[in-house]
Amino acid sequence: MATMNLRVLATAIWLYEETGSGVTVAGLGLIELAMRLPATLYGGAPPDEVDRKKLMALTQMASFLLIAVMAALEGTSTLQIWHIYAITAVLAATSVLGGPARSALTARVVPRSHLMHAVATNTATMQIGTMITPIIFWLTSLTTDLTLSFSVIAGFAALSVVLPLMIEIDGRAENASIGQSRLKSIVAGLKYVKSHPILPGLYLLDVGVTIVSFYRQLFPIFADHLYRGGRGTASALTWANSAGGLVGSLIVMFTREYRAKGMLVLWATLLYGFLLIAFGATSVLWIGMIVVMFLGATDAVGMTSRQAIVQLTTPDNMRGRAVAAHSLAAMSANGLGQAEVGFMSEIYGADKTMYLGGIISIVVVFLVWWLVKGVRQYRYTEVPAGAAVDNDDSLSPIDYDLRSLK
DSSP: OHHHHHHHHHHHHHHHHHHOOHHHHHHHHHHHHHHHHHHHHHHTSGGGTSOHHHHHHHHHHHHHHHHHHHHHHHHTTOOOHHHHHHHHHHHHHHHHHHHHHHHHHHHHHSOGGGHHHHHHHHHHHHHHHHHHHHHHHHHHTOSSSSHHHHHHHHHHHHHHHHGGGGOOSOOSOTTOOTTOOHHHHHHHHHHHHHHOSSHHHHHHHHHHHHTTTOOGGGHHHHHHHHHOOOHHHHHHHHHHHHHHHHHHHHHHHHTTTOOOHHHHHHHHHHHHHHHHHHHHTOOSHHHHHHHHHHHHHHHHHHHHHHHHHHHHTSOHHHHHHHHHHHHHHHHHHHHHHHHHHHHHHHHHOHHHHHHHHHHHHHHHHHHHHHHOHHHHHOOOOOOOTTOOBTTBTTOOHHHHHHHTTO
16 A cells, blocks of 8 residues: 555656646546546456456566556656556556455454454555655755655555465455356446445445545645645645544444444534535645645444445445456546546646535435435344344354344
C-alpha cells in the first residue's frame, strides 16, 4: 500500500507541476477506470483458483519493474506524460489481481471471530503507511526532479514481492472450483453477488458517494485552489487525511461489539457527506487539515466495515470474486470520481465541487438505507472457531447472519 500511495502522490504532483492543469491529473482516473473495468471482471476468478500468495508476489513484481522504469526516465529527463499514463494503465490492470487475492487471503489466515479486528488492523497499518508517505515524498522531492522519489517507490515495491511468500498458510481457496471454465467462474460470481442481500447495497453506496467526492489523489489541485499552496500543502493535507484514517481504524477496533455493522457504514458515510461540504468551505489550511482529518476517519470507518462485511458474509470459494466485485465498484468510482472532481474543480472551482459532492453523498446514503434493507438490518454474529450456531452444526455463521435478511 505504501508503494501505491507514494506512486499516486508522486505521479499526480509530477503531472500538475508539468502542465498546471487539473484535467491532466484527472486523466489518470479515466485511464485507471478504462483498464480496471474489464480487468476486474476477470481478476476475481484467479484468486479463487490459484495460490493467492504467488499471485500477490507476481503483481508486485510488475509494480517494481514499471516504477523502476519511471525512475530511470525521470533521471534522464526523458519522462513524458504518456509514460505516466501508460504505466498507470498497466498497474491498474495488475492491481485487480493482487487486491482480491490479498483480501481473500486475510480471511484464510484469521479466524472469523477476529476478522473484523484484523481488517481494522490492516486498515490502520495502511493509514500509518499513508501518513509516512507524504513525509517520505517531501524528503525525496527536495531536489528539482522526482528521480529519488520514484527510486524509493521502486524499493518499496521490491520489498512487497518477497513479503507475501513468507506467509506459511496454504494460499489456495477451500473447495476451489478447479477445472471450471473462466467464463463460468465469472458468471457464478456475478450471480452470487446479485442474489446477496447486502453486497449490492454496499457496492451502490461506494459508487454513488465516491464518484462525486473523490479527493485524495487531487490534493495538489485543492492545495492550489483552496489554499494557494504547492507540494508542501498537498503533503500536509495527505498526512492529515491519513492520520484521520488511522483514528477511524482504531474506532472500528473499539466498536467490535457493535453488531449493527451495516448501520455503522451508513452513519459514517452520512457524516462523510457533511464533512465534504465543510471542506469546500475552508480557506485556512489548518482548518482544512482538521476537516480532512475527520474525512479520513469517517472514510476509514466506512471502508473497513464494508470490507469486513464482504468477507464475513461470503464463503471462501467465492470470496475472491466478491472482493473483486467490491473492487470493481470502488475502483470504478475512484477513476470516475477523480475525473469528475478534477474536471469540476477546473471549471467551477474546488469549493463548489465539494459542496455538490457532499449533498449527493447524503442523498445516496438515504437511498441505500431505504432501498436495500439488508444493509441497515445486518447483524454480525461472532462465533468461536468450530462452534455451532444456535446449536445447529449444519448452520455456518455466514448462513446464520444472512438467513434473517432473505
